[in-house]
Amino acid sequence: MIRAFIAGIAVALVAPTIGMFLVVRRYSLMADTLAHVSLVGVAIGLVTKIQPVLIAIIAAIIAAIGIEKLRGTKRVFGESILALFLSGSLAIASVIISAAGGFNMSLLNFLFGSITTVTQSDVFIIVAMSLVVLVTIFVFFNKFFLVSFDEELARTDGIRAKFYSTLLVVLAAITVALSMRIVGVLLIGALMVIPVITAIQFSRGFRATILLSIAISLMSVVVGLFTSYYFSLASGGTIVVVALLLFLLSIVFNKKS
Amino acid sequence: MPEQIIKVQKLNFQYLGEQVLRNLSFSVDAGEYLGIIGPNGGGKTTLVKILLGLQKPTSGEVVMFDESLETFHDFNRLGYVPQRISHTDSGFPATVNEIVFSGRTADKYPFYRVTAEDKRVVDEVMKVTEISGLSHRLIGNLSGGERQRVFIARALASDPEILILDEPTVGVDALAQKQFYSFLKVLNKTKGITILFITHDLEMIAREATKVLCLNHNLVCYGDPSKALDDKVLLDMYQTDMKHVHEHSHENI
Amino acid sequence: MKKIVSFFIVALVLSFLLVIFAASKSKPVPKVESGKIIVATSFYPLAEFAKRIGGDYVDVVNITPAGVEAHDYEPTPRDITSIRVSKIFLYQGAGFDPWAERVAQDLIGTDIKVMNITNQFDLRSIASDGTSAKDPHVWLDPVLAQKEVKIIRDALISVFPQHSDTFNQNADAFNVKLAELDVFIGKSLTGCALSDIIVSHQAFSYFSSRYGINETAISGISPEEEPSAQRLGEVAQLAKEKNIKTIFFETLASPKLAETVAREAGLTTSVLNPLEGLTLEEIRAGKDYLSVMTDNVHNLQQALQCQNK
Structure with missing residues (x-):
């Protein structure tokens, strides 16, 4: 249980921080999309017998860059790009799997991690990853903020907007590809979005909203883990349900009178 | 003789086989108030994007503060107020303070912490x-006029020497426009900030600007507004008579 | 600011009430009674075998709940605690219960005896082009099941040596039943008109090779696999060629696949239970390993048109 708490807190810190930048760019489905892309990587990894986790990360990074490039051309709407990659990669993964002669059981292990079965090395990986992502966001915070607000304005300030936009989605790709195997794609995807939209209800500034969303996601993880323990429920799902309840509460609190 | 801070020489720009800008040559002196007019699709915004380094010219040369634009990096000396103010994402969770600060600190090196000087400048531009x-x-909760002032403050936060505004009054009510024009005049006169102002509002140009540049792919007119803006020029540019042009300019109020 | 503070106060109070309520309603973690040990198992057959051998000296906690496929299960924090208070943790391995493999990894260095059952077997490879998977379904062969019983017995003795006599007796008694089952199946399935069966997923390869049956699985080694259209065509063709009239599906997985093929090829469906878990109804009806295996044999006899009914 201590490991579940450590991994949960690491995810609770990193997910809404990166999620904030995704939500304001209309990329809320990014986590699910990248998870499905990672599945292609896992399938390739299993067929070619090369480290599946490594290939999953590479696939997610390539897809993230592709999503940004396609958005830059303005040929396709942002959310349609995500749908394109989501269903496309699922299709490619299932074709690879059937071409290779069937599901190897271990394929599923990469998709459905669970916070209750986090091992010692998983804790190490997820804490290290969270530190890298959080420090990167902290260092480039002002640039990420302006690039997310208005890319063209950022470029007129002499900022390499394309580079920072891409760096953001690459960070998201690494976060998703690494943590879905450990805590499950449901948890990482939900914590990237739900605490952020909950915090946005309070109409605060950008920094305040991020801090608020981190507080909300930490609360969801801690309360969710305790509740799932006592009720004997699946932990990932319970955490997400707690986050949802907090969202509903925030709606009640911010009802326009 | 005042210093020439922007020099444009034989500038050409082609996009998808079309000649958007043809053989433009002009210069801007420090402290000038240059109105840029021309029909929609005549290349005004393209010219601004080239000056801001967002687009590369097909041929020709632009010199900014005595340095070729190809190597120029000090974009803090330019302030830019975009056209899209009125359709800024109204759900974006950022305070006015954060937006204005971004004009000063976004391009700073990693680990940069805000200094007292930054705070002083931001306070001042917000007061102004x-x-x-x-x-x-x-x-997202501000009116069009308020939002416009936020973007100006943002552009001013980096202490620019040149302020470039791309139709910033679209979607702003008449009273706010008037206040805005007098505010720009103050900036120009008392702080000596050079202003490049893109607009359809001919009356405003005639009243406020010290120089006018008419752009319809070619340089149609260039010079003192009272002399340069004759009926022949306007006919050339808009292929219509003055009356229509005035109507058109009112649509944007 | 006031709004945010009050939001968090309300949220904290509600969370606190929720956790208190949950704590008051929670089922207790299995208590260690004096003179007993707790054995945790990943899925049904292991639990059944451990219970038979351990008798009164062992409390068996089966982690995968009734009606759930062990492969898909996600353990709750309570499950992890149950495993942690146990003395022995038995799991199948070879990709059958991936969550258990992860838990097992985590138990290294504790004094809990962790047993990967399939490690003790020379598993068949299910070779499909490119990838090869190991087949973990050893418990469906009563002869291999006897070996499992011995493995579990030895594990119990090593942890609880003072009751070795009881464990030996119980294991021997159960293995006699398994040996009888083996003889019964062998007899029941001789003199049948057919020798081919079609199943929804490849769970019966040990069973089939023991009793001279040819197993054709619609999908592969895992129940989740989606077969290609070509595969469905091949299966239908095979049914025609071999005069097969019945397609078998499982109790825990969706029967959709088997029903689709059955409809297309004009076949009937029947149940062949791979015992990856019992449903609540089966438990209520008092089913266990031996009775389910017997049911399987009856269904097979029908499908294969056997004489010795």
């Missing part, structure tokens, strides 16, 4: 633009 009282409001 009369948005001090809005500093903790969300950008």
Whole structure:
């Protein structure tokens, strides 16, 4: 249980921080999309017998860059790009799997991690990853903020907007590809979005909203883990349900009178 | 003789086989108030994007502060107020304060912490633009006129020597426009900031600008507004008579 | 600011009430009674075998709940605690219960005896082009099941040596039943008109090779696999060629696949239970390993048109 708490807190810190930048760019489905892309990587990894986790990360990074490039051309709407990659990669993964002669059981292990079965090395990986992502966001915070607000304005300030936009989605790709195997794609995807939209209800500034969303996601993880323990429920799902309840509460609190 | 801070020589720009800008040559002196007019699709915004380094010219040369634009990096000396103010994402969770600060600190090196000097400048530009009282409001909750002042404050926060405004009065009510024009005049006169102003509002150009540049792919006119803006030029540019042009300019109010 | 503070106060109070309520309603973690040990198992057959051998000296906690496929299960924090208070943790391995493999990894260095059952077997490879998977379904062969019983017995003795006599007796008694089952199946399935069966997923390869049956699985080694259209065509063709009239599906997985093929090829469906878990109804009806295996044999006899009914 201590490991579940450590991994949960690491995810609770990193997910809404990166999620904030995704939500304001209309990329809320990014986590699910990248998870499905990672599945292609896992399938390739299993067929070619090369480290599946490594290939999953590479696939997610390539897809993230592709999503940004396609958005830059303005040929396709942002959310349609995500749908394109989501269903496309699922299709490619299932074709690879059937071409290779069937599901190897271990394929599923990469998709459905669970916070209750986090091992010692998983804790190490997820804490290290969270530190890298959080420090990167902290260092480039002002640039990420302006690039997310208005890319063209950022470029007129002499900022390499394309580079920072891409760096953001690459960070998201690494976060998703690494943590879905450990805590499950449901948890990482939900914590990237739900605490952020909950915090946005309070109409605060950008920094305040991020801090608020981190507080909300930490609360969801801690309360969710305790509740799932006592009720004997699946932990990932319970955490997400707690986050949802907090969202509903925030709606009640911010009802326009 | 005042210093020439922008020099444009034989500038050409082609996009998808079309000649958007043809053989433009002009210069801007420090302290000038240059109005840029021309029909929609005549290349005004393209010219601004080239000056801001957002687009590369097909041929020709642009010299900015005595340095070729190809190597110029000090974009803090340019302030830019974009055209899209009125359709800024109204759900974006950022305060006025954060937006204005981004104009000063976004391009700083990693680990940069805000200094007292940064705070002083931001306070001052917010006072000048009369948005001090809005500093903790969300950008999405402001009126068009307020939002416009936030973007000006943002552009001014880096202490620019040139301020480039691309039709910033679209979607702003008449009273706010008037205040805005007198505010720009103050900036130009007292602080000596050079202004490049893209607009359809001919009357405003005639009243406010010290120089006018008419652009319809070619340089149609260039010079003192009272002399340069004759009926022949306007006919050339808009292929219509003055009356129509005036109507057109009113649509944007 | 006031709004945010009050939001968090309300949220904290509600959370606190929720956790208190949950704590008051929670089922207790299995208590260690004096003179007993707790054995945790990943899925049904292991639990059944451990219970038979351990008798009164062992409390068996089966982690995968009734009606759930062990492969898909996600353990709750309570499950992890149950495993942690146990003395022995038995799991199948070879990709059958991936969550258990992860838990097992985590138990290294504790004094809990962790047993990967399939490690003790020379598993068949299910070779499909490119990838090869190991087949973990050893418990469906009563002869291999006897070996499992011995493995579990030895594990119990090593942890609880003072009751070795009881464990030996119980294991021997159960293995006699398994040996009888083996003889019964062998007899029941001789003199049948057919020798081919079609199943929804490849769970019966040990069973089939023991009793001279040819197993054709619609999908592969895992129940989740989606077969290609070509595969469905091949299966239908095979049914025609071999005069097969019945397609078998499982109790825990969706029967959709088997029903689709059955409809297309004009076949009937029947149940062949791979015992990856019992449903609540089966438990209520008092089913266990031996009775389910017997049911399987009856269904097979029907499908294969056997004489010795």
